[in-house]
Amino acid sequence: MSTLDVAAGLVRREETVEVVLLLAFAGGYIDAYTWIIHGVLANAQTANLIFLWGYAAAGNWAKAVHFVPPILAFALGIVIAAWLRRATGERAGAISTLIEILLLISIGILHNRMPDLAGTLGISLVAAMQAAIFTKVEGVLCSTVMITGNMRQAVEHMFAMTSADAPAGTLRRSGIFAALCAVFGFGAAVGALATKSIPNLALGVPVVALLAVLLRCEAMPREAAS
Secondary structure (H helix, E strand, O other): OOHHHHHOOOOOHHHOHHHHHHHHHHHHHHHHHHHHHHOOOOOOHHHHHHHHHHHHHOOOHHHHHOOHHHHHHHHHHHHHHHHHHHHHHHHHHHHHHHHHHHHHHHHHHHOOOOHHHHHHHHHHHHHHHHHHHOOEEOOEEOOOOOOHHHHHHHHHHHHHOOOOOOOOOHHHHHHHHHHHHHHHHHHHHHHHHHHHHOOOOOOHHHHHHHHHHHHHHHOOOOOOOO
């Protein structure tokens, strides 16, 4: 998508900077929450896989198995998101966000009774749906659940500015991806503080962020965003 398309208001509602930054905050937050409470990562399945095989190679199968459920739950979340895109089309973003909100509320309620099932499986499912549905910002691929690709994009676009023939909007792109990294980190910091200080209410914060995403999406025209 070109800069002219952005200026003309043709950005899909799920791809606006405001929506993606809110999602990045929620992504960082729930990763910090699951790491502190459960010792696994909701979003970073690479890390979970490394821990799984690291402990397995050392013969510590009890710890290795601990990382299997979030990986399987993440895979299930991807399948659900793919089905939503096929079944609901343009409504997939709003519907998946609503499902994520309901899941987080349910997890918060069930956490005292079934902490491992609710936290490990439920939150990885939420993270997977977000990762699979919200994949772009202003038409460019991005991630709201990890920063590796976003950091690469930020640095590449910044480096591109050293060229005399850098495309219009290069600096803006670099700034957007740098902001995604910063907001994800800020979400992780807030998540860590909230999880330690108000563990029983901590999941209310990402619920508020996702409610803002839902309202923002539903307030925009179906094909365009202001």
